[in-house]
Amino acid sequence: MSDEFQLGAGFTQGEISAGLGLGPLEQQYEELFAEALADGVITSEERARLEKAADNLGLNPKRLLELEQAMMAAYESRHAVRIIEHYEEAPASLAPIRVQADGDSGRALLLKRIEQLEARVKELEAELRHAQSQINVEVDLSDLEGS
Structure with a gap:
């Protein structure tokens, strides 16, 4: 057991890092995902293209999920x-919500949905206030006369 470990002739030494180690096919997928992620919105068309690429490359879905989560966390x-992943969102409908005949469960459903939407509005308003507070404002003081 004192023999030294020998590497095979075709073995290529990889780099050691703390991150997720990617093979060449996963690196190709990473480039495609980064392209889809560039604007911060993944559309249903982009998601379909990514899924097709993953199938064509024969990549492990669990590994891809880890890769996507890591890339999204870094981007965020x-x-x-x-x-925002638009493929997850249900399409908006202009059809009215149908309330059941007895009215009780339908009313409760509507009240719950209103509560969720009001909470989301408050969340978005807070994000807007934060974003507005981060905007740089330039003030031109060249017209002011020095004393």
Whole structure:
């Protein structure tokens, strides 16, 4: 057991890092995902393209999920924004909500939805106030005369 470990002839030494180690196919997927993520919104078309690329490359879905989560967390942290994935959102409908005949459970459902929407409005208003407070304002003092 004192023999030294020998590497195979075709073995390529990889780099050691604290992050997620990626193979060449995963690196290709990473580039595609970064392209889709560039504007902070992943549309249903972009998601379909990513899923097709993952299938074509034969990548492990669990590893891809870890990669995507890491990339989204880095993007959100760097840009102080929340990524929106439009493919997860249900399409908006103009059809009225149908309340059941007895009215009780339908009314409770509507009240709960109103409560959720009001909470979301407050959250968005807070985000807007924060974003507005981060805007740089330039003041031109060149017209003021010195005393």
